[in-house]
Amino acid sequence: MKSFAVTVVALAAFVTPSLGAQFKISRKGNEPEVVPNKVIVELDSTSVLTTRGEPVDVHARFFEELDRRLPANAVKTKKKYESDVFNGAAIEITNVDDLKTITSMQGVKAVRPVLLVKGPHLNFQKPGKPAKAPGQYPPNIMTGVDKVQAKGNRGKGIKIGIIDSGVDYNHPALGGGFGPKFKIAGGYDFVGDDYRPDGTGAVPDADPMDSCNGHGTHVAGIIGANPDNQFNVTGVAYEATLRAYRIFGCAMYTDEAIIVDALVRAYKDGNDVITLSVGLSGGWSSSTSAVVASRIVSRGRVVTAAAGNSGDLGAWSAESPSAGKDVISVASVENIATGPLFEVATTLPDLPRFPYHWVGTLASIPVGDLALPIYATSNDSTVVDDACNELPDSTPDLSGYVTLVRRGTCGFMTKIQNVLAKNGSTIIVYNNGGTFASPDFAGYEQAVLVQDADGQALLDAYLAGKKFTVSFPQDHSTNVPNTRTGGLISETSSYGPTWEIGFKPSLAAPGGGIVSTWPISMGSFMLSSGTSMSTPHVAGIAALILKAKGRGAAKDIRALLQTTSTTVPATLIEGSEPQTLAQAGAGMANAYNALNYQTIVTPSELLLNDTAHWRSSHTIYIRNTGRKTKTYKLKHIAAGTALSLIEGTFQPAAGPLSLDSTAASVRLSTSRLTLGPGRSGSVFVIITAPKDAKTATLPIVSGHIEVATSGETLHVSYLGVASDLTKAQVIDTSPEVVGVPFPFLIDGTGNVQADPMTYSWVGEDYPVISWRNVLGSARLTIDLVAPNTKAPVGTNLNALANPAQKRALKKGWLGGIIGGWLHGRPGRGGGSYARVPIVGQLASFDMLRRQNLIDDPYIQYGISNVFLNGTAVAPGTYKVMLRSLKIGGDPLRQEHYETWLSPDITIPGAATTTTASTSASTTTGLSTTSTSTSAAAKKTN
Incomplete structure (x- = not known):
């Protein structure tokens, strides 16, 4: 249609x-x-x-x-x-x-x-130049890429298109050149440096140099950086051929027309894999870029796209184009290593070097060749308030020392200020069991944080009277295990599913704390985080699979990576349940498993829908592709159930979402299956929604059906909503956001209209409707109806709301970024919806996203005195009727809408009988002889 x-x-x-x-x-x-x-x-x-x-x-x-x-x-x-x-x-x-x-x-x-x-703006720190690289590249270890590369597969011959901010192709780790003979073999710049937010300033050319941002260069390094550089950044598929498609100017804006242009060009250029670390919020899978990306996948290519970095917004935050059907939507997992960190060096033979954190990254603190003895502000390694007060008069002039201070009680800056008061400048703070992470030194660059044991060793040597010095060289860095968050989903990683209850994100990969290439002029290397980093990692893994299995494997890559992925836990506590699949997807991609497991399990996803449309019965197919008979053991592993609304309200819950212990019930036709070489078998699965689920919170249930045999652990993932979404409230009717129950009209003076009013549509004298979507809506309409209209069949929002309060509100267009489509064909379709009498239609939106309380609190829309069909509204008295389709509702059925009616509004003029009809295109009581409107009316049309 x-x-x-x-x-x-x-x-x-x-x-x-x-x-x-x-x-x-x-x-x-x-x-x-x-x-x-x-x-x-x-x-x-x-x-x-x-x-x-x-x-x-x-x-x-x-x-x-x-x-x-x-x-x-x-x-x-x-x-x-x-x-x-x-x-x-x-x-x-x-x-x-x-x-x-x-x-x-x-x-x-x-x-x-x-x-x-x-586009994302990344801060960067110009790195040092360590003479010794920090060892293996941790992200590749996390996903088994290191083992695939060790067998000789580095993606040679596979073509990968990177749609981003361009690439600094002169970077030595990226081949040091541009053109057919180089790693970055081609591409295109769609925007130039001066592309502006209003869509102007584009100067396209064939040179996709990343001249002013770095994001695309970082992405390119994750895929294709040659190893043995100063930080040992090793691209996942570093022998693949890359093409760069620049869609961001220096201001880091682009638009969807450019994204579509880049997708089509990357496809026509013959890239086997196309990756985009860019996203459009909304939660629906029908944006232009999502549709085009999905079609590219259907033509036998692989498309990876970022799931997004809106974890703070909670569930239903899937982004486009990653929301597209069969597009691999990638979540972010925190790196298992912290670093690379530079090190403190000492002249002690039993404590030569140890790592430190400071306010910078990828560099040593700026103290040059300094080498000084230490002075400890306390001889007690258990002191809780070291240097929290002014240092005693017995403290020497600290300018000739590196001062050693224990963490605790007061803030870092209090300790630093007290040391500075004694002429100290270079400070080592040793930990007291707190988090070993980048400290809040308020920008002070000559202080470092070290681990407890290293500080204790320094203090012991100092108290023993040993003569030694400490320094901060730039010739070596190291990785330190991330014992706090390593291997967990990044909190910033967006939650799905889509509003169609599609399984998004698809899977996850390392994205938190990733070091990669950066434009030479900006420091050459950079540490950054997000799904922008995890997405190219999966693109590289896809290239390794295509290299090993041939390009015909493209259609199976998403399912293969999902079923062979490793489960992401909700916490690092042993025995933790899996993180909700609404944020983690099927799990963390594992290239080695995907290429070496000799079992194929399908399907990779079981989509349960909501309880009104629950799909309980499923069949899992297992094929033994090996040369020996295998016995498979099957079991259910439930993930945490994510509560997507705040309990006791219909307001969206912010992330990180609370996980409930309720889980779906799963029955398997068998828990053991023996298959000979090349043989296939099936297992029937019945999944039942949890009976004790907190249905009012729209809980998202998810988990795995594990299929394990000797040396192989695969799984099929499921996801659904343990509630009837057709009964979930879509439009906010509470006064919690602005003190007035939504929806409401604001008059020309900024007051909420509670009684009938007459408007002139001169200047600011026109009504503005305000509403707030607490859930997405596939269709929302605003119509004028006769003043005697009663709320039609469906959910009556007027009955849900408290009586409107008069409250002065500034008339504006807060939260006006709607992300839906405004229809120009009012009265379309049939069914009970179309039989509701209206005088005419003012607006109609498709695929509305949910509002959030962070940066998009509500929507305001000026009511025009002209209908969408271009005819002027006749003088008379009317009500404004807002109707919003519930999730999963039938747009032709009025009972699937929530409906609100305003107080009467009057357009002055000659007496007119207002008559309703079922279509704005056939309305009566309209002026058909004049289609002109005042400037004020046009302003809000």
């Missing part, structure tokens, strides 16, 4: 650029906003024959019809897409009313907004 789309923000920006300028990019850097006046039109590639059976160029026909039906200069073509995965165009329009004409054209399949994307 053809769909038409443009967001509210885009519509405001179409008419008044000053209004659109009020919107600002979210702090997260990957929240969507729209590019004003720009849409992506998808053309139906199957509509290629005339009535006489002659082939037709769908693009030519579309552009000809544009010229015929729209005024001159009404549309500017920004980009034409031509491929077997996507046909269409990115166009710029001058009049929003033209969108209705465009969507009605023959061969137009969909019209979607162009979403603006803010």
Whole structure:
């Protein structure tokens, strides 16, 4: 079915650029906003024959019809897409009313907004240059890549396209050049340095140099860095051929039209694997980039995409394009090593070196060749408040010492200030059992934190009267085991599932605390964290699999990596249950398992849906691909059940989500299965939702069916929601956010409208509707209805809400980034929904995301005196009706909507009888002779 789309923000920006300028990019850097006046039109590639059976160029026909039906200069073509995965165009329009004409054209399949994307900004520390590398690269050990590489597989001959900020191809670890003879063999720059958030300034060329950010260079190193560099960063598939597609300018903005352009070009360039460390929030799997990425996968390529770094927003935060069907959505796991850390050197023969943390990374503290004896501010290694007070008068001038202080009681800066008061400058703080991690030294660069035992050894030598000095050389670094979070899911990693209850993220890989390449001009190496780092790791693993199994294996890679992955625990406590699969996916990818296990298990995912549509019965198929008979043992392993709403409310729970011990019940037709070489068997599985689940919290249940045999442990993952989502409240009706129950109207003076009001639509005198989605909604409409209208069948939000309070609120467009589609074809469809009488439609949105209390608290939309079909609203009295479709609801059934009716609003003028109809396109009581509107009306249309 053809769909038409443009967001509210885009519509405001179409008419008044000053209004659109009020919107600002979210702090997260990957929240969507729209590019004003720009849409992506998808053309139906199957509509290629005339009535006489002659082939037709769908693009030519579309552009000809544009010229015929729209005024001159009404549309500017920004980009034409031509491929077997996507046909269409990115166009710029001058009049929003033209969108209705465009969507009605023959061969137009969909019209979607162009979403603006803010890329990640990474801080960096110019590294030192250690003469000795810190040993093996820990991320590769975590995923078995080191063992695959040791057997000679480094991905040679496989082509990987990196869609990011470009690559510093002059970096020695990345081949030191650009072109067919180099590691970075090609690519394209879609933006240039000066691309701006408003979509202007793009200067494309064939040189994808990462000149001003570094993100893409970091990603490229994770995939392809040659080993034996100063930090021993070793790319997962460092013999693969890479291509760089630059989509971010120096301001680190891009838009979805550029992402689609890059996806199509990377596909047409013949890349076997395409990876994107970029995401658009929303929770739905239907954005343009997700659709295109999914189609590329269906053509036999591998696409990996970042799950996102919005773990603080809780569940249902899947991002596009990773939300696309069969796209490998990658979560982040914390590195098992901390570092590389530089070291304190001593002249003590039994304590030559030990690591330290400071406020910097990948470098030694800036003290040059300093070598001094130590002075301990306390001789007691159990003192709890060392240097928390002014040092005694007996303290010598500390300028000739490195001062040793024990951690505890007071803040680091208190200790540092007391040492500075005695002319000290270089300080070693030794731990007291606290976390050994980067300390809060408030930017002070000549203090370090060392581990308890190392500090104790220094103090013992000092008290024993041994003569020694300490220094801080830059010729060596080391990795230290991360015993606090190593191997756990990063807290920042986004939670799924999608609103369609799709299994996202797909799996996980190392992403927390990853050292990789960085532009030479910015220091050459960098430590960074996030799903931006885990995603290219999986892309590299995919290349290793394609190298070993051939390109025909692409269609099976996601399932293979999921079933052979290693389970990610919820904690580091022995025996911990698995982390919810809504954040960890199937587990951490393991390249060695994927290439060496001689068992194939399918399917890799069991999608349970919600309790209203629960799929309890499943079949698991097991095939022994080895040469010996194997006996498989099957068992159920439940993961923690994630509570996605705050208990006792319908408000979304922020991350990290609480995990409940309730679990699904699983029955297996057999717990043992013996298969000869090359033989297959099946196991019937019945999964039942937990009876004691806290259904009001929309608990997400997940876990594994483990399939184990000698030397092999595989699993099939399941996920579902132990609640009926069709009964879950979608629109907030509480006063918790602004003191007024949602939804409500604000009048021209900024007060909540509680009684009937008359509006002039002159200046600011028009109503604004405010609402807040606590869950996503596949469709939300705003209509005008007759004043005697009662809430139709469905959930009556007026009955749920407390009586509206009069409260002064500043009229604005807070939280106006909606991320949904505004429809121009009111009254579409049939069923009980269409039979609800309306006078006319003002707005309709598809695929709305959920609001959050961090940076997107609620939505405000100005009510126009013009309907979507372009006709003016006749003088008279009306109510505003908002309807929001529940999760999993049928858009044709009114009973699946939540409905709210406003107080009466009156448009002054000659007496008019207001009559309702079932379609805005056939409404009565409308002025059909005049389609002009005032400037104020256009401002909020």
